[in-house]
Amino acid sequence: MAEVYNLRIILNERVQKLLDNFASVMGGHIVFYDRNGEILTTGKGEGNSPFCLLMQKRYFSREQCQKLDNDMERECAATGKCVCYTCHAFLREALLPVRTRDAGLLGFVMFGQFRSEESLPSALASMAKTTQEREELERLYLTMPLMSDDTMENLTGLLETLVSYIAESELVGLYADPLLQEIRNFIEANYIRNVKLTDAAKTLRRSVSTLSHYLQYHGGTSFKKMLIEKRLSAAEEIMRSHPDWNIGEVASASGFEDRYYFSRIYRKYRGFTPGKFKKKD
Numbered sequence: 001m002a003e004v005y006n007l008r009i010i011l012n013e014r015v016q017k018l019l020d021n022f023a024s025v026m027g028g029h030i031v032f033y034d035r036n037g038e039i040l041t042t043g044k045g046e047g048n049s050p051f052c053l054l055m056q057k058r059y060f061s062r063e064q065c066q067k068l069d070n071d072m073e074r075e076c077a078a079t080g081k082c083v084c085y086t087c088h089a090f091l092r093e094a095l096l097p098v099r100t101r102d103a104g105l106l107g108f109v110m111f112g113q114f115r116s117e118e119s120l121p122s123a124l125a126s127m128a129k130t131t132q133e134r135e136e137l138e139r140l141y142l143t144m145p146l147m148s149d150d151t152m153e154n155l156t157g158l159l160e161t162l163v164s165y166i167a168e169s170e171l172v173g174l175y176a177d178p179l180l181q182e183i184r185n186f187i188e189a190n191y192i193r194n195v196k197l198t199d200a201a202k203t204l205r206r207s208v209s210t211l212s213h214y215l216q217y218h219g220g221t222s223f224k225k226m227l228i229e230k231r232l233s234a235a236e237e238i239m240r241s242h243p244d245w246n247i248g249e250v251a252s253a254s255g256f257e258d259r260y261y262f263s264r265i266y267r268k269y270r271g272f273t274p275g276k277f278k279k280k281d
Contacts, residue, residue, distance in 0.1 A: 027145030033108040051140035055089040074271045090121045094156045104159045114147035191230045192255040197223040231255040239278050
């Protein structure tokens with residue numbers, strides 16, 4: 001089954017409270033992103049730490065931080081694995097993909113921020129222009145929880161298991177919906193053809209508006225997105241089983257009108273090219 005849902009569908013109050021409590025016990029905070037890298041919610045309404053805000057105000061631009069986050073999101077999406085990294089301000093963060101066996105990539109969870117050293121790193125101290133400025137930096141840096149490599153690895157492993165379990169559990173009930181199953185079956189049987197929502201509505205004996213509103217309300221998606229995701233999933237299966245096929249052959253066999261449209265859509269939805277998928281797989 002191709003990806004149907006986005007992360008917002010599982011971020012109910014109970015789930016957010018559970019993850020917020022986990023982060024609070026560990027001394028960090030959690031940020032939820034959709035699969036396009038847009039922030040959905042920030043744990044407990046918190047923003048960045050005072051130390052992080054000061055670093056962005058005086059030494060690093062918000063754009064630099066955003067670029068690093070986007071780079072990590074692309075790596076996370078491409079590998080399907082947790083990415084741990086140290087930001088410009090020498091703070092540890094971890095980015096985890098939220099995915100399920102059936103729904104694919106739903107979004108991301110970022111877990112942080114932790115200091116990586118016992119005292120203010122010399123590279124940061126050297127940025128201060130005055131003694132007072134350096135002391136302020138050090139004071140705020142030391143308010144951040146310290147996290148060793150081993151502890152960070154153990155925590156992210158635990159969080160990965162927790163997030164995966166939540167995603168799978170929350171979607172179980174949704175998959176049992178009979179109308180959604182009918183739509184999924186229609187797409188499964190017809191994704192190679194040039195089908196539209198009107199075709200599905202006629203086959204399922206429902207109105208176009210009924211199906212459109214239903215998908216938006218229950219899955220935060222649309223028929224077009226479901227169809228594209230099914231085709232992308234089929235294309236990835238073809239690239240795995242037929243690595244010698246060129247992009248044009250893959251596009252044609254998975255329902256795309258031409259290789260250029262396929263490449264453009266694949267990059268838009270996956271964040272990297274079909275060629276990169278073939279190389280990493």
